[in-house]
Structure formats: C-alpha cells, structure tokens
Amino acid sequence: MANTSAASYPMIGGDGPYSYAHNSSFQRTAVESAQALINEGISENLDVKQLIFSSPSSPNSFSIADLGCSVGLNTLIAVQNIIESVKFKCLADDLCSEAVEFQVFFNDHVSNDFNTLFKSLPCDGQYFAAAVPGSFHGRLFPKASLHFAHSSYSLQWLSRVPKELLDKESPAWNKGRIFYIGAPSEVFEAYSDQFAKDMESFLNSRAQELVNGGLMALIIPCYPVGIPPSQCPMIVIIALLEATLMDMVNMGLVSEDKVDSFNLPKYYPTPQELRSLIDRYGCFSIKKMKPLVRNRGPVNESKIQDPILPLRTALEGPIKRHFGSKIIDELFDRYKKKFLESPIFSQVNKNQVQEMFVLLKHRVA
Amino acid sequence: MANTSAASYPMIGGDGPYSYAHNSSFQRTAVESAQALINEGISENLDVKQLIFSSPSSPNSFSIADLGCSVGLNTLIAVQNIIESVKFKCLADDLCSEAVEFQVFFNDHVSNDFNTLFKSLPCDGQYFAAAVPGSFHGRLFPKASLHFAHSSYSLQWLSRVPKELLDKESPAWNKGRIFYIGAPSEVFEAYSDQFAKDMESFLNSRAQELVNGGLMALIIPCYPVGIPPSQCPMIVIIALLEATLMDMVNMGLVSEDKVDSFNLPKYYPTPQELRSLIDRYGCFSIKKMKPLVRNRGPVNESKIQDPILPLRTALEGPIKRHFGSKIIDELFDRYKKKFLESPIFSQVNKNQVQEMFVLLKHRVA
Structure with missing residues (x-):
C-alpha cells in the first residue's frame, strides 16, 4: 500500500567514499543531540502501562519506525536511544x-x-528488525500498529518538484535557478505549497498508523526567521551549487535547458510555518518543539578531510537523475573549488542552522 | 533478536543468469500446486472473525510471513494466494x-x-510489505504477532553442518562424501539429528510468534519411503555433484582434504519422520499433510535451456563458500557434462519427488 508515486532521492548506499554511511556525521550529531529531548519526551508523554502492558492481542510489544532511515549508524543510534528511553520509562x-x-x-x-x-x-x-520500502508520504503500516515514529533530516525533501516550476507559461517557471532563493514569490509559493501538501500526507498517514497515545519525534532543518539567506549555511551551499552549474552552462559543458528544468526538491520551513501546519492538521498535539542544541557544536570543517563529501552524498541523487552521471565528477570538482575559494563560507555563522526538534502525540479525534 | 549463529546459504541474488529469480521455476510449480491446498486449509481452519475482527489493538489487520522467501516471483505468488484465500474466507x-x-x-x-x-x-x-533479515531457526517477530506463516522449499536446508562429520576421530567422519547417501549410519544419524534440532527450533520460534489459532503452511521435499536412492532425483543430483568433485580430486584440481571437509547442509526427511517431529513438539496440530501434486507435472527439461542453471542456483552458495569462487565455473561445466552424458537421469522417475504440504494450526497449551 506504499505510495510509489512520490519521487525518491535516496542517499548513496553501500560503503564507498560517497556513501551516506560514511558521510553523515552532520546528521549524526543532530540525532545525538536529540537524545536527551527524546528521553525527556518519552518520560513525560508515553503511557507505557496503557500502550505496552494492557494490549491483549500483542502482549508486551512496542513497535518503532524510523522513517527515511537511509543506511549507516545514524538510524541505529536513534533507534537504540528510543528503546533505552522506553525501558527507562518502564522502570520509572x-x-x-x-x-x-x-x-x-x-x-x-x-x-x-x-x-x-x-x-x-x-x-x-x-529488537526484531524489519525494513519497510516506500515513500513515507503514503501509508506504510497497518492501522494503529506503531507506538513510536521517528524521522530525522528527511522531511525537508519534497515528495516531488512542483510542476509549475517547469511550466514556461507559469509565473513560477524557475529559469536559471535550481532553488527558490532569489526567485519570484510564485516560485517560493510553489515550494511552500508542496511542503504543506507533503506534511499533510505525512501526518495523515502517521495518524492512521500510530496507536492512540503514540508518539512521533521529528528533526527538521528550518529556515531561521530574521537571518538573511547569505548567512544561512543550508542556503549558501545550494547557492554555490547553482553558481557552479551556471558556470558550466556558460562554458558550454551543460545545456541551459537542463539547468532551467532542474529544481532541487528541498524546502526549509520556518519553525512558525511548521507549527502552523501541524496545528492545522489537528490529529497531533505538539508536546515539545524547540531548536536542537548540538552536543558537539557546529561541524568543524578542519576535521573533515573533504568538506564536499557530505554535500555530494546528500545532493548527488537528484542531480545524477536529471543531468546523468557523466557530469557528476566534474560538477563536484568545480563545486569543491568554488566552495574552498569562496570567502562566503567562512563568513557564515554556522550556528544559524535552526534544526527543530518536534515531539508529537497522537490523539484520536 | 534474530539467531545469527545459524549458517546462511541464500540463493543467488540479483537478476543475472544464475540468480534464483531466474532459476526457480521448479520451486514455483510447487508453490502454485500448493495454492488449492492453502485455499482449502484457510477455508477450513482459519477463524477470521476471531483473529481479524475481534482484535482490539490491531483493528482488522492480518500479518503473513514468508520464511526463506529468497527473491523472485515465487514468494510474491505464495503471498498473493494466501491473501486471496483469507479474503475469500472473509466473504464466505x-x-x-x-x-x-x-x-x-x-x-x-x-x-x-x-x-x-x-x-x-x-x-x-x-499489502504493506516488510523484510525481516535473519535465520528462521531463531525468533524473528514479537510474541503473538503473526497470523499466518509460510515456508516453501527452505526447511530442507540445515542450519549448520553437524560437527561430527568433520571430526576425523568420529565414526561420523564423512570422508570422500559430501552427503549422507552411501555413508555409514553414523553420518546419516548426524544429519537426521541436526534436522530434528532444526525443526524443533523452527517450531519453537513460530509457536511464540503465531497467535493462538494462527496457521502455518510448509512445503518440504521429502524422501519417499521404499524408493532406492538411485531412483530419487534429489539424491541423484547430489550424487553426480559428489562424483564430479571426486573426479576433480583425482585430476589434482581440488584437494582431497577440501572434499573431505565439505558436507552439503541439506536433509530430506521421510514424511513419517516429519510428522513425528511435529507431533513430538506438540504446539501445533497437523490439519493437513499430503504430497503435493504438481499442476504442470514434472519439469520438462527439454524446455529448459540449461538444466544445470537451477541446480547451480541452489547449490552454488555453500560450495563457493567452502571451495572458493575459482573452481565454480569449471565444477559446474564438468557437472553439466556428467549430467548430460549420464544415462542415470533419464532413467529416474521424476515423479519420485515427494513434496509434502503440511498445514499446521497453532494451539496454545
């Protein structure tokens, strides 16, 4: 019953140099920083007696889903933390x-x-492990079969590129850009509408799958209100990629049409926007919503051998699908050069990433 | 909680020329031939009202496991048939x-x-699909979480080679053979004991995982009582492989030690032996146990381009692991030659494969 119509942009698999397994330490510190919040959230909001010990048909079992798990350590750490928190709550x-x-x-x-x-x-x-393939914008599990859902650094990926961005007749045609920064308001609205639709389909599916009283923890990178785009690392990273692609267009290495028809399927909501979408949907109450404080502070790029690797891991999928694999190495070589040469990145305040931790409790209407 | 100590002999993955996906039509006709029996078994033995419509915690959900699913169409056909049978029973x-x-x-x-x-x-x-990795000789699912378990052509694989077969001091040392045919009774007993242990661990795990009243359908190739080994295709196939390996030993292509220390981890019980093991375990009642009648009759080898391919798919895993991948192509080339030259196969009555269909119902003591 998985929704297979949604586009898929998986991180790079295997354990090669560009794999997510080896290039996800940034996401890992987010998962680790959320541990205390999840622990506290479970302690304050999970009725273990009711959910685990009073179920006649599935005696004493507790089911957890990590949505958008990718591969590597991050998902294992997140799951381990949830299990330990539930056990701790039982003991308490x-x-x-x-x-x-x-x-x-x-x-x-x-x-x-x-x-x-x-x-x-x-x-x-x-624990008993299982894998569930499919887009989390559709149903993945039977009704009322999950106790805890977790999703970290996944919901910023849109289920699809809004189609008006590709329509030359539309005011939202996104010519010469790959994202919504610096674009007309119609482009931004197309992105923003798609995110709202995706959040609704996500919440709607989980509302059916979670038991009454079940919890959901989300980590979503947000756009901090009041910060100019040039100070926001998530945006700068994409702006540099866009500039690299345009350089390649100017050198005749990539066709202009190809860039015009490419749009990165990502969106960073503001925290307020995220809250309002959850409130509007209505089946979940927000038990906790706060910016994550990274345990280890911002990523220290001097420790990273190649700062482009994690970006390549995250962005290569949709780029390869659109432009083909031929240009990939050259694109990322040029991107790296631009990245290292540009003063812009060292000026960016890396603390201006607002990663929101949201804990939701499912309430049946 | 999967039992990872059991040896693993998966069929060949992917969709290449030796893959199980492309070389499992023999197993497929078994699955297809079991359809009517499963349909009848569900119709007569599954209390859908009680199992599906009276569960307060998992409303109207029905969970199925295919144990030893491999890849390809066979598992999908089996699952589809179970679902249709359950739906039919609901309607009835x-x-x-x-x-x-x-x-x-x-x-x-x-x-x-x-x-x-x-x-x-x-x-x-x-249906909602999930994959569960691990040996079915151990626990794979939470208690009382399955309604129907299915396993076709998997239980004849032993979880491990009995260790006495490798012990030069033991009367069960299986020198110069790779199987129990033509071997001293101690060798046969070591195989038979391992099968009994494996059946017990399999039944014990499923007894915990299936709900009370849940069903389990097994298809297990058995050794038909009263048939000489030379008339039994499953045995002849292995005898030819053994002879091919011994030829290669005589030609100095494989070391004698290597063959002495290799034993195929397969066992074909008699139907009586199978029944007695299930009865002895006690948590399941046998609702149906009969030989499968293949819908399309025995496999017509004239239709198969290369009759060795399905055998290679099934046997390559444990052979490669023991002998390394270097000898594989030559071994199967020689095997094919022997197979095609030998009059033995055309003399074999292919109907002498006794594939037992067993339908079990879980009863909580």
Whole structure:
C-alpha cells in the first residue's frame, strides 16, 4: 500500500567514499543531540502501562519506525536511544522492561540500500528488525500498529518538484535557478505549497498508523526567521551549487535547458510555518518543539578531510537523475573549488542552522 | 533478536543468469500446486472473525510471513494466494474483506538480496510489505504477532553442518562424501539429528510468534519411503555433484582434504519422520499433510535451456563458500557434462519427488 508515486532521492548506499554511511556525521550529531529531548519526551508523554502492558492481542510489544532511515549508524543510534528511553520509562513506572519485545521498522525509499543496512544491524538481540520500502508520504503500516515514529533530516525533501516550476507559461517557471532563493514569490509559493501538501500526507498517514497515545519525534532543518539567506549555511551551499552549474552552462559543458528544468526538491520551513501546519492538521498535539542544541557544536570543517563529501552524498541523487552521471565528477570538482575559494563560507555563522526538534502525540479525534 | 549463529546459504541474488529469480521455476510449480491446498486449509481452519475482527489493538489487520522467501516471483505468488484465500474466507463468513489490512513480512538470511526483492514488489496496494533479515531457526517477530506463516522449499536446508562429520576421530567422519547417501549410519544419524534440532527450533520460534489459532503452511521435499536412492532425483543430483568433485580430486584440481571437509547442509526427511517431529513438539496440530501434486507435472527439461542453471542456483552458495569462487565455473561445466552424458537421469522417475504440504494450526497449551 506504499505510495510509489512520490519521487525518491535516496542517499548513496553501500560503503564507498560517497556513501551516506560514511558521510553523515552532520546528521549524526543532530540525532545525538536529540537524545536527551527524546528521553525527556518519552518520560513525560508515553503511557507505557496503557500502550505496552494492557494490549491483549500483542502482549508486551512496542513497535518503532524510523522513517527515511537511509543506511549507516545514524538510524541505529536513534533507534537504540528510543528503546533505552522506553525501558527507562518502564522502570520509572515500576513495570518490567525485560518483558517488552521491541520491533523496529527501518523505512526508506525502495531504492535505498537495505542490504547494507541489514549487514550493519547489531546482533545483541535488543529488537526484531524489519525494513519497510516506500515513500513515507503514503501509508506504510497497518492501522494503529506503531507506538513510536521517528524521522530525522528527511522531511525537508519534497515528495516531488512542483510542476509549475517547469511550466514556461507559469509565473513560477524557475529559469536559471535550481532553488527558490532569489526567485519570484510564485516560485517560493510553489515550494511552500508542496511542503504543506507533503506534511499533510505525512501526518495523515502517521495518524492512521500510530496507536492512540503514540508518539512521533521529528528533526527538521528550518529556515531561521530574521537571518538573511547569505548567512544561512543550508542556503549558501545550494547557492554555490547553482553558481557552479551556471558556470558550466556558460562554458558550454551543460545545456541551459537542463539547468532551467532542474529544481532541487528541498524546502526549509520556518519553525512558525511548521507549527502552523501541524496545528492545522489537528490529529497531533505538539508536546515539545524547540531548536536542537548540538552536543558537539557546529561541524568543524578542519576535521573533515573533504568538506564536499557530505554535500555530494546528500545532493548527488537528484542531480545524477536529471543531468546523468557523466557530469557528476566534474560538477563536484568545480563545486569543491568554488566552495574552498569562496570567502562566503567562512563568513557564515554556522550556528544559524535552526534544526527543530518536534515531539508529537497522537490523539484520536 | 534474530539467531545469527545459524549458517546462511541464500540463493543467488540479483537478476543475472544464475540468480534464483531466474532459476526457480521448479520451486514455483510447487508453490502454485500448493495454492488449492492453502485455499482449502484457510477455508477450513482459519477463524477470521476471531483473529481479524475481534482484535482490539490491531483493528482488522492480518500479518503473513514468508520464511526463506529468497527473491523472485515465487514468494510474491505464495503471498498473493494466501491473501486471496483469507479474503475469500472473509466473504464466505459474511465479513467485509475490504476492511482487512494485510502486512507481509518477507524473511530470509541477512545476505539475501532484499534490494532486488523490494524492486519486484507489486504496486497494487494489496499489502504493506516488510523484510525481516535473519535465520528462521531463531525468533524473528514479537510474541503473538503473526497470523499466518509460510515456508516453501527452505526447511530442507540445515542450519549448520553437524560437527561430527568433520571430526576425523568420529565414526561420523564423512570422508570422500559430501552427503549422507552411501555413508555409514553414523553420518546419516548426524544429519537426521541436526534436522530434528532444526525443526524443533523452527517450531519453537513460530509457536511464540503465531497467535493462538494462527496457521502455518510448509512445503518440504521429502524422501519417499521404499524408493532406492538411485531412483530419487534429489539424491541423484547430489550424487553426480559428489562424483564430479571426486573426479576433480583425482585430476589434482581440488584437494582431497577440501572434499573431505565439505558436507552439503541439506536433509530430506521421510514424511513419517516429519510428522513425528511435529507431533513430538506438540504446539501445533497437523490439519493437513499430503504430497503435493504438481499442476504442470514434472519439469520438462527439454524446455529448459540449461538444466544445470537451477541446480547451480541452489547449490552454488555453500560450495563457493567452502571451495572458493575459482573452481565454480569449471565444477559446474564438468557437472553439466556428467549430467548430460549420464544415462542415470533419464532413467529416474521424476515423479519420485515427494513434496509434502503440511498445514499446521497453532494451539496454545
């Protein structure tokens, strides 16, 4: 019943130099920084007695889904943390945590490298693992079958590029750009509308799949209000990529049409926008919503051998699909050069990434 | 919580010339021939009202596991048939089959090619798919979380080679052979004991995972009582492989030690032996146990371009692991020659494969 119509932009699989498994330390510190918030959220909001110990049909089992899990350590760390928090909550409520059986569903697009993910699973018998292929903008699980859903650094990817961006007759035609920064308001609105639709389909599916009282933890990179785009690293990264592509157009290495018809399917909502979309949907109450404070502070690029690798891992998928694999190496070589030469990045205040942690509780109307 | 200590002999993944996806028509006709039996078994033995429509925590959901699913069409056909049979049973009992949500767990070893399996899933939204990696000789699912388990042509693979076969001091040392045919009784007993242990661990895990009243359908190739080994195709196939390896030893292409230390981890019980193991375990009642009658009759080898391909697909895994990949092509070239030259195969009555269909119902003591 997976919604297969949504576009898929999986991170690079396997364990090669460009793989997500080896280039996701930025996302990992986000997951690690969320640990205390998840722990606190479970402690304050999860009725373990009701959800785990009073279910007649599935005795003492607790099911967790990581939506947009990709491969590598990040999803394993997130899941481990949720399990430990639930066990801790059981102990705090004088319930036997040993009796709880955990089932963990790792979800990502069909094209995700689940074979590699399975090989990295721990053998400590803490949980029963399963993989669920498909877009989380559609239904993935039977009704009322999940107790906890988690999704980190996934919802900023749109399920599709808004089609008006490709329509030469539309005021939202995004000629000469690959994103909404510096674009007419119609382009921005097309992106923003698509994000709103995606959030609704995401929340709607989870509202059906989560048990009443079930929790959902989301980590979503947001656009901090009041900061100019040139001070926001997420935006600067994309602006540099856009400039690199335009250089290649000017050198005749890439056709202008190709760039005109490419739009990065990503959107960074403001925290206020995110809250309002969740409130509007109505099936979830916001139990916690705050910016993540990274445990290790901003990423120190001097420690990273090649600062382009994580960006390449995240962006290569949709670029390759559109431009073909031939230009990829040259594009990222040029991108790297631009990135290292440009003073813009060293001027950016890296703390201006507002990663929102949101904890939602499902309430049946 | 998957038992990772069991050895893994997955079929060949991907969709290349030796892949299970392309070389499993023999197993497919078994699955297809079992359809009517599964349909009848569900109709007579599944209390859909109780299992699906009276569960307060998982409303109207029905979960199915295919254990040892491999890749390719066979598992999809088997699952589809179970779903249709359950829907038919709902209709027959005046219950709304439309309201039922199916969740299907595809299980095989961690090294199975789940990426390829996921790409072959139907997009018709009939069920929520999930993959579960791990040995089915251990626990794979939470307690009482499955309604129907299916396993076809998997249980004849042993979880490990009995260690006494490799012990030069043991009367069960299996020198110069790769199987138990023509071997001392101690060798046969070591194989038979391992099969009994494997059946017990398999049944024990499923007894915990299936709901009370849940069903399990097994297709297991058996050794027909009263037939000489030379008349049994499953045995002849292995005897020819053994002879090919011994030829290669005599030609100095493979070391004798290597063959002495290799034993094919397969066992064909008699139907009586199978029944007695299930009865002894006690948590399942045998609702149906009969030889499969293949819909299309025995495989017509004139239709198969290369009769060795399906055998190679099934046997290559453990051989490659033991002998390395260097000898594989030559071994199977020689095997094919022997196979085509030998009069033995044309003399074999191919109907002498006794594939037992067993339908079990879980009863909580």
